[in-house]
Amino acid sequence: xxxxxxxxxxxxxxxxxxxxxxxxxxxxxxxxxxxxxxxxxxxxxxxxxxxxxxxxxxxxxxxxxxxxxxxxxxxxxxxxxxxxxxxxxxxxxxxxxxxxxxxxxxxxxxxxxxxxxxxxxxxxxxxxxxxxxxxxxxxxxxxxxxxxxxxxxxxxxxxxxxxxxxxxxxxxxxxxxxxxx
Numbered sequence: 001x002x003x004x005x006x007x008x009x010x011x012x013x014x015x016x017x018x019x020x021x022x023x024x025x026x027x028x029x030x031x032x033x034x035x036x037x038x039x040x041x042x043x044x045x046x047x048x049x050x051x052x053x054x055x056x057x058x059x060x061x062x063x064x065x066x067x068x069x070x071x072x073x074x075x076x077x078x079x080x081x082x083x084x085x086x087x088x089x090x091x092x093x094x095x096x097x098x099x100x101x102x103x104x105x106x107x108x109x110x111x112x113x114x115x116x117x118x119x120x121x122x123x124x125x126x127x128x129x130x131x132x133x134x135x136x137x138x139x140x141x142x143x144x145x146x147x148x149x150x151x152x153x154x155x156x157x158x159x160x161x162x163x164x165x166x167x168x169x170x171x172x173x174x175x176x177x178x179x180x181x
Protein backbone atom coordinates (compact mmCIF):
# COMPACT_ATOMS: atom_id res chain seq x y z
CA UNK A 1 0.00 0.00 0.00
CA UNK A 2 1.26 3.46 -0.86
CA UNK A 3 1.56 5.66 2.21
CA UNK A 4 0.75 9.36 2.14
CA UNK A 5 4.12 9.94 3.85
CA UNK A 6 6.17 8.81 0.88
CA UNK A 7 8.19 11.27 -1.15
CA UNK A 8 7.61 11.78 -4.87
CA UNK A 9 10.69 9.64 -5.54
CA UNK A 10 9.30 6.87 -3.33
CA UNK A 11 5.96 7.04 -5.15
CA UNK A 12 7.72 6.90 -8.52
CA UNK A 13 9.78 3.92 -7.37
CA UNK A 14 6.56 2.20 -6.26
CA UNK A 15 5.04 2.79 -9.72
CA UNK A 16 8.20 1.54 -11.43
CA UNK A 17 7.94 -1.72 -9.50
CA UNK A 18 4.22 -2.25 -10.00
CA UNK A 19 2.97 -5.42 -11.75
CA UNK A 20 1.05 -3.30 -14.28
CA UNK A 21 3.42 -2.55 -17.19
CA UNK A 22 1.33 0.46 -18.24
CA UNK A 23 1.96 2.07 -14.85
CA UNK A 24 5.66 1.27 -15.16
CA UNK A 25 5.75 2.67 -18.70
CA UNK A 26 4.09 5.97 -17.79
CA UNK A 27 6.20 6.28 -14.62
CA UNK A 28 9.29 6.00 -16.80
CA UNK A 29 7.91 8.47 -19.34
CA UNK A 30 6.40 11.16 -17.11
CA UNK A 31 8.07 11.45 -13.69
CA UNK A 32 11.39 10.03 -14.89
CA UNK A 33 11.31 11.75 -18.31
CA UNK A 34 12.64 8.70 -20.16
CA UNK A 35 12.30 8.93 -23.94
CA UNK A 36 9.95 6.60 -25.79
CA UNK A 37 12.98 5.41 -27.77
CA UNK A 38 14.94 4.46 -24.63
CA UNK A 39 15.52 0.70 -24.37
CA UNK A 40 13.97 0.47 -20.86
CA UNK A 41 10.92 2.39 -22.02
CA UNK A 42 10.57 0.25 -25.16
CA UNK A 43 10.94 -2.99 -23.20
CA UNK A 44 8.28 -2.02 -20.67
CA UNK A 45 5.97 -0.70 -23.41
CA UNK A 46 6.23 -4.00 -25.28
CA UNK A 47 5.08 -5.81 -22.11
CA UNK A 48 1.77 -3.92 -22.07
CA UNK A 49 0.13 -6.11 -24.74
CA UNK A 50 1.01 -9.24 -22.74
CA UNK A 51 -0.46 -7.99 -19.45
CA UNK A 52 -3.59 -10.07 -18.75
CA UNK A 53 -6.22 -7.26 -18.89
CA UNK A 54 -4.82 -5.89 -22.17
CA UNK A 55 -4.26 -9.35 -23.65
CA UNK A 56 -7.89 -10.16 -22.77
CA UNK A 57 -9.08 -7.02 -24.52
CA UNK A 58 -6.99 -7.80 -27.59
CA UNK A 59 -8.41 -11.33 -27.58
CA UNK A 60 -11.92 -9.93 -28.03
CA UNK A 61 -10.96 -8.11 -31.23
CA UNK A 62 -12.26 -9.56 -34.48
CA UNK A 63 -9.43 -10.44 -36.91
CA UNK A 64 -10.87 -7.80 -39.30
CA UNK A 65 -9.99 -5.15 -36.69
CA UNK A 66 -13.20 -4.30 -34.84
CA UNK A 67 -14.62 -4.98 -31.42
CA UNK A 68 -18.35 -5.62 -30.88
CA UNK A 69 -20.00 -5.03 -34.30
CA UNK A 70 -18.50 -4.10 -37.66
CA UNK A 71 -21.41 -1.82 -38.56
CA UNK A 72 -20.81 0.60 -35.71
CA UNK A 73 -17.46 1.60 -34.27
CA UNK A 74 -19.07 3.59 -31.43
CA UNK A 75 -21.85 1.36 -30.03
CA UNK A 76 -22.14 -0.43 -27.71
CA UNK A 77 -20.55 2.29 -25.70
CA UNK A 78 -17.39 1.31 -23.83
CA UNK A 79 -16.93 -2.04 -25.63
CA UNK A 80 -16.84 -1.11 -29.32
CA UNK A 81 -13.87 -0.22 -31.51
CA UNK A 82 -13.62 3.49 -30.69
CA UNK A 83 -13.47 2.92 -26.94
CA UNK A 84 -11.02 0.05 -27.09
CA UNK A 85 -8.61 1.98 -29.31
CA UNK A 86 -8.80 4.98 -26.96
CA UNK A 87 -8.07 2.68 -24.00
CA UNK A 88 -5.14 1.02 -25.78
CA UNK A 89 -3.71 4.45 -26.60
CA UNK A 90 -4.07 5.59 -23.00
CA UNK A 91 -2.35 2.54 -21.54
CA UNK A 92 0.57 3.06 -23.92
CA UNK A 93 0.53 -0.07 -26.07
CA UNK A 94 3.12 0.04 -28.85
CA UNK A 95 1.67 1.86 -31.89
CA UNK A 96 2.80 -0.82 -34.35
CA UNK A 97 1.21 -3.73 -32.46
CA UNK A 98 -0.69 -5.77 -35.12
CA UNK A 99 -4.01 -5.42 -33.26
CA UNK A 100 -3.58 -1.65 -33.08
CA UNK A 101 -2.75 -1.36 -36.76
CA UNK A 102 -5.67 -3.50 -37.94
CA UNK A 103 -8.01 -1.69 -35.49
CA UNK A 104 -6.92 1.77 -36.64
CA UNK A 105 -7.26 0.80 -40.30
CA UNK A 106 -10.72 -0.65 -39.69
CA UNK A 107 -11.80 2.49 -37.87
CA UNK A 108 -10.41 4.79 -40.55
CA UNK A 109 -11.96 2.82 -43.41
CA UNK A 110 -15.31 2.88 -41.59
CA UNK A 111 -15.08 6.58 -40.70
CA UNK A 112 -14.17 7.60 -44.25
CA UNK A 113 -17.19 5.75 -45.64
CA UNK A 114 -19.65 7.57 -43.37
CA UNK A 115 -21.71 10.70 -43.86
CA UNK A 116 -19.72 13.50 -42.27
CA UNK A 117 -22.59 15.95 -41.89
CA UNK A 118 -23.27 17.24 -38.42
CA UNK A 119 -25.84 17.10 -37.02
CA UNK A 120 -26.75 13.88 -38.83
CA UNK A 121 -29.28 14.25 -41.60
CA UNK A 122 -31.82 11.90 -40.04
CA UNK A 123 -31.53 11.94 -36.25
CA UNK A 124 -34.48 9.55 -35.77
CA UNK A 125 -32.70 6.76 -37.68
CA UNK A 126 -29.91 5.28 -35.52
CA UNK A 127 -28.16 3.88 -38.61
CA UNK A 128 -27.71 7.41 -40.01
CA UNK A 129 -26.66 8.80 -36.65
CA UNK A 130 -22.97 8.98 -37.39
CA UNK A 131 -21.16 9.43 -34.10
CA UNK A 132 -17.70 9.08 -35.60
CA UNK A 133 -18.10 12.54 -37.05
CA UNK A 134 -19.53 14.15 -33.94
CA UNK A 135 -16.92 16.67 -32.75
CA UNK A 136 -16.18 15.08 -29.35
CA UNK A 137 -15.52 11.55 -30.53
CA UNK A 138 -13.82 12.80 -33.69
CA UNK A 139 -11.40 14.78 -31.53
CA UNK A 140 -10.76 11.78 -29.30
CA UNK A 141 -10.14 9.55 -32.31
CA UNK A 142 -7.91 12.08 -34.09
CA UNK A 143 -5.83 12.30 -30.92
CA UNK A 144 -5.71 8.53 -30.43
CA UNK A 145 -4.82 7.92 -34.07
CA UNK A 146 -2.07 10.53 -33.76
CA UNK A 147 -0.72 8.71 -30.68
CA UNK A 148 -0.62 5.59 -32.85
CA UNK A 149 1.40 7.36 -35.56
CA UNK A 150 -1.38 8.33 -37.97
CA UNK A 151 -1.11 12.09 -37.41
CA UNK A 152 0.07 12.82 -40.95
CA UNK A 153 -2.38 10.39 -42.56
CA UNK A 154 -4.78 12.29 -44.85
CA UNK A 155 -7.75 10.51 -43.25
CA UNK A 156 -6.77 11.80 -39.80
CA UNK A 157 -5.98 15.24 -41.23
CA UNK A 158 -9.57 15.31 -42.54
CA UNK A 159 -10.76 14.68 -38.98
CA UNK A 160 -8.79 17.70 -37.78
CA UNK A 161 -10.22 19.75 -40.69
CA UNK A 162 -13.74 18.64 -39.70
CA UNK A 163 -13.08 19.82 -36.15
CA UNK A 164 -11.97 23.25 -37.36
CA UNK A 165 -14.97 23.52 -39.71
CA UNK A 166 -17.50 22.61 -36.98
CA UNK A 167 -15.98 24.86 -34.33
CA UNK A 168 -18.50 27.42 -33.13
CA UNK A 169 -17.68 31.17 -33.32
CA UNK A 170 -17.01 31.31 -29.56
CA UNK A 171 -14.34 28.63 -29.95
CA UNK A 172 -16.49 25.91 -28.41
CA UNK A 173 -16.53 22.69 -30.40
CA UNK A 174 -19.72 21.49 -28.76
CA UNK A 175 -22.69 21.16 -31.05
CA UNK A 176 -26.15 21.44 -29.56
CA UNK A 177 -28.71 19.03 -30.94
CA UNK A 178 -31.47 21.33 -29.71
CA UNK A 179 -30.58 24.34 -31.81
CA UNK A 180 -29.15 22.33 -34.73
CA UNK A 181 -25.95 24.37 -34.73
